Amino acid sequence: MVITARALNRTTLHRQLLLEREPVGVAEAVRRVVGLQAQHPGSPYVALWNRVAGFDPGDLDEALSGFELVRSTLMRLTLHLVHAGDYRAFREAMEPTLRGSRLHDPRFTKAGFTAADVDALLPGLLAYAETARTGAELREHLVEGRGGPVEAVVWRMVRQYAPLWHAPTGPPWSFGTAQSFVTAAERPVLRDPEASAAGLAVLLRRYLEGFGPASVADMAQFTTAPRGLVRAAVKTLEGELERLEGPDGAMLYDVAGALRADEGLAAPPRLLAMWDSVLLAYADRSRVLPPEYRRHVIRVNGDTLPALLVDGYVAGVWRPVGGGIEVSAFRPLTAADWAAVGAEAASLGRLLADRDPHVYRRYDHWWVKGVPAAESRVLPS
Structure with missing residues (x-):
């Protein structure tokens, strides 16, 4: 079976709750979409506002304070x-990548540390x-256990490798500049x-449920796991998966019997969060992000700007400014498009007003450096 590019787009949006806000x-919602990028503390709130009908940010506050939802270093x-129920399998899936990148970094050796040193210190750190x-x-605590200095870069690598959850530290977005950590309630092996290997199979099946159909390259991009490990995990899932041919002839996998959306479905505009997962979950990002716009949205250092979707595809970027939401469209939009985007901007403005009206302010330098736009408007919020 061949699946078209537009059907892939609509299926992705459907599974990511971006075709219609769901009453969940x-x-x-987080389980349905597998996980949410959370480098910026405000982004999960904006991401869920895009996906959940009647989203109340207080519900997310509560889920985070009770550790029903948890924030930690994982995919990519x-x-x-x-x-929280997904954390152990996801963390076990990421173990080879996290261990290799964090504990075998040359800066460890330069600072006099080895992976074995961390292994020795980790049980005491997690107990503490x-x-x-x-x-x-x-x-x-690491300094005391080590009996000597622990450079900042070493501590950063250790905390990213260790199975630690970020503990909420307060408003406006549950996590602030002050950081606090707690050991995962169910420790991964x-x-x-x-x-x-077992964890990776779980994670990849969940990935296909939330982002499929997808290729091995897409799965490797989502996880940062080596393609050899991804192929081995896919092989263990073969009885649960079906194969499709993508629009470019690539082999795609999907969960057997999974619903795939009709390419004719309408896709309403969305104002995506910064680093929204839908822009980062594929090796072939043209599923949602037209290649000609990629460098305008995903900047040279990896910053992924808050993006505008029109008809299911990235058509611009946005940021909060005094008086509303500034939308910079990469291509001309129709009057009907602008009216629909305006309604989204007004709703988003109400969400931000009670928390941080200028969320993402620190990234305004990208606009100072220049964002190419066919038209920019400040839409009142």
Whole structure:
């Protein structure tokens, strides 16, 4: 079976709750979309506003404070928000990548550390962090255990590798500049190839449920797992998957019997969060992001700007400014498009007004450097 590019687009939007806001709770929404990028504390709130009907940010506050949803370093070595029940399998899946990138970094050796040193210190660190601790407290605990200095880069690598959850530190977005950490309630098994392989199979099946159909290259991009490990995990899932031919002839996998959306479905405009997962989950990002716009949205350092979707595809970027939401469209939009985007901007403005009207302010320098636009408008909020 061949699937068209537009059907892939509509299926992705459907599974990512971007065709229609769904009347589901925040925990179920996060499970449905696999996880949410969470480098910026405000982004999961904006992401769920895009996806959940009647989204109440207080519901996300509550899910985070109760550790029903947790924030930790996972896929692509970046901060993600995932359901606590998914964390162990996802972390075990990421073990080879996290261990290789964090504990075998040349800066470790330069600072006099090895992976074996971390292995020796980790049990004590996790026991100490069973009660939430600040980053400074945990670094000092490492210093005491080490009997010597622990450079900032070493502490950063350790905290990203260790199975730690970020503990909420307060408004406006649950996590602020002050950092606090707590040991994962259900600790993953580390340094165990069998556990990692089993976890990767779980993660990839969930990925296909939330982002499929997709290729091995897409799955490797989403996880940052080596393609050899991805292929091995896919092989263990073969009885649960079906194969399709993509529009470019690539082999795609999907969960057997999964619903795939009709390419004729309408796709309403959306004002995506910064680093929204839908822009980062594929090797072939043209599914949602036209190639000619990629460098305008995903900048040279990896910053992924808050993007405008029109008819299911990126058509511009947005940012909060005094008086509303500034939308910079990469191509001309119709009057009807602008009216629909305006309604979204007004709704988003109400969400931000109670939290941080200028969320993403620190990234305004990208607009100062220049964002190419066919037209820019400040839409009142």
